[in-house]
């Protein structure tokens with residue numbers, strides 16, 4: 205058995221591998237984009253010679269079937285292609301973007317999204333999705349924040365595993381599954397400056413405690429594939445990192461699927477300055493353990509020669525081809541799964557649309573409400589304005605590949621449908637799209653606002669402003685939206701501001717002009733009906749932020765699990781910039797870890813989200829004040845709905861290891877539960893905390909749980925104050941219990 209090969213391969217892998225030539229084995233390691241409009245002769249020839257193992261972006265059903273037919277019927281060994289697709293948050297039925305799914309704090313919603321997507325995409329002839337993306341990030345300037353699950357490794361890990369389960373189902377060979385792909389391995393979200401593709405500088409501790417846990421959760425959920433990241437970490441591109449791909453992923457975690465590069469990321473190692481040329485890149489990538497090359501051709505150009513000159517062992521090629529064949533067999537491509545079908549469903553199933561709406565309902569976050577929401581359905585005249593009020597495309601968000609705008613129910617359409625004829629709806633977009641600086645449409649929108657009892661203003665970002673390659677240095681509402689908002693506010697008609705975007709935006713000033721603020725992210729095909737139901741009180745908002753919202757770009761990175769520093773701002777009186785005396789003596793004006801101009805608080809904290817009802821927390825109790833390593837401690841709290849509406853609350857549990865051999869964050873999410881209560885109802889909510897889960901990687905890179913004092917909070921967001929303490933004893937102090 206060759207080094208590093210998974211011992212539990214599908215029983216037919218070794219036999220097939222033994223019958224393959226070196227060139228055919230290398231062929232399995234090659235993935236190219238599908239042709240448009242027809243199949244060139246050169247591609248037909250490559251397929252017949254078994255020199256391509258996978259294709260992506262094959263969008264025309266007839267071409268997809270013909271490519272597969274050539275590979276299976278006209279090549280020597282008839283090895284089927286594995287056809288990949290970016291099915292990120294839906295195929296035909298588009299669910300909320302992954303960052304919005306994380307805002308549901310309901311991993312089941314994400315699993316459902318993936319299950320629906322797998323059914324639709326497999327029917328369209330796709331076998332493999334390049335999802336879930338699970339890159340942790342603390343930088344909303346980074347456009348790909350939209351594709352991940354936010355800043356917290358605990359929350360992101362649960363969502364990553366849920367989506368893997370949803371895509372892959374319980375039996376990968378079932379025709380309605382997709383092989384999933386944990387991406388982008390690793391540290392991509394730590395790009396300097398939030399600039400996509402930029403370098404990540406990460407300590408090994410931070411890498412292992414913050415950025416890797418979601419990938420470990422995906423591997424533990426048997427994810428079939430892993431995709432390498434474009435970025436370097438500390439000078440080594442992820443695509444050439446033996447440490448990441450062999451030591452951690454294969455040896456420590458026992459990953460048994462296959463590794464695919466990102467788009468040309470092998471060839472890009474020359475740009476990084478890590479490889480001399482394509483040949484050097486091919487050598488380093490295959491030595492690091494990249495099994496399949498996406499789109500660039502260094503493998504097909506150089507691997508055969510590298511083996512011939514003995515610069516690499518043929519065993520590395522055998523390993524890579526075996527990993528790929530194993531997934532192809534497990535997918536049922538050699539028999540169980542029909543190969544020649546490729547038709548994106550004619551229209552989304554009703555059940556799928558309802559599930560997309562339910563996910564959107566729970567993803568939308570109420571950030572402010574002076575009492576104006578929910579609006580009464582009896583409201584006489586409502587102005588619906590803003591560039592995202594009636595746009596069926598932008599609400600589908602980034603990485604939409606097969607969703608159709610004709611399926612979208614826009615917010616305006618949904619409001620009209622919900623209210624019927626009894627309410628007069630005045631609509632004017634005011635702007636044609638979010639970046640527009642054309643103010644000629646303002647007058648009509650302002651006039652609608654003037655005549656109405658309330659304005660619902662749909663602001664935000666077009667889908668193209670987030671996602672890959674779309675980092676922004678300024679995070680304000682794009683274009684002339686803030687000017688339009690000012691002019692609408694000047695009418696004096698109260699405003700419900702709804703922001704639809706792929707990232708946290710800087711909306712402090714905009715929020716001051718609104719009586720209420722809902723953050724809808726890019727909510728997908730059914731975002732409109734979900735927003736309408738929330739605005740008019742059919743359901744209460746229950747989303748919670750999976751990412752901290754900064755007050756200003758200059759505050760980034762700002763996140764809840766920060767370090768306490770030697771001068772925590774909470775403990776010091778802070779002199780703000782306008783209070784500082786002119787020509788003040790250069791003393792420490794309450795110097796602390798904060799800014800003179802905006803202090804230290806974010807605009808909205810991680811885990812934050814309001815409700816139409818009132819949830820009250822009391823009676824926090826622990827099962828013990830001292831515990832031993834390996835113990836489980838129970839924490840309970842009484843949750844009451846003291847308001848007037850049935851609603852759901854996400855009860856969150858945070859823990860702090862107060863003193864450690866390395867400093868620890870001021871708090872870390874260690875549990876949450878989504879609880880639905882009727883008015884007047886109350887419930888004891890219990891958490892069971894395994895002390896083994898309270899550890900971190902120490903300076904020797906060992907995962908340790910150190911004895912000492914721990915603080916614990918339970919509440920409705922990361923700034924909740926209901927607190928208790930417990931002590932973890934070293935084993936020797938048994939008599940001190």
Ligand code: GLC
Pocket residue numbers: 260290334387466467672
């Ligand atoms: C892109 C992305 C990756 C995607 C792949 C295929 O560059 O980085 O997330 O899956 O190429 O489209």
